[in-house]
Amino acid sequence: MSKDSLKAHDKFIRDQGIPFTLLSDPDTTMMTAYGAFGNKLLYGKTALGVIRSTVVVGPDGTVMKHWTKVAKADAHPAQVLDYLQKR
Helix, strand or coil, X not given: CECCCHHHHHHHHHHHCCCCCCCEXXXXXXXXXXXCEEEEEECCEEEEEECCXXXXXXXXXXXXXXXXXXXXXCCHHHHHHHHHHCC
């Protein structure tokens, strides 16, 4: 999920060949509820913005796993995949 528009998501899905739906939250309501939008430290200053995190939501809508802060974006997909494969 991101603040990007549905149009931007559609283009990104097409360009990257992503086989799943991306969610758009331009007013940040849901991202704020998940702790993925708010105050963060940016270059030594507090700023309001998107906080990189990952939430795995189960088929019944419950949160199965929540990484509240993703520090190393390049290594994170492997962590998520490992978690999902062990489920």
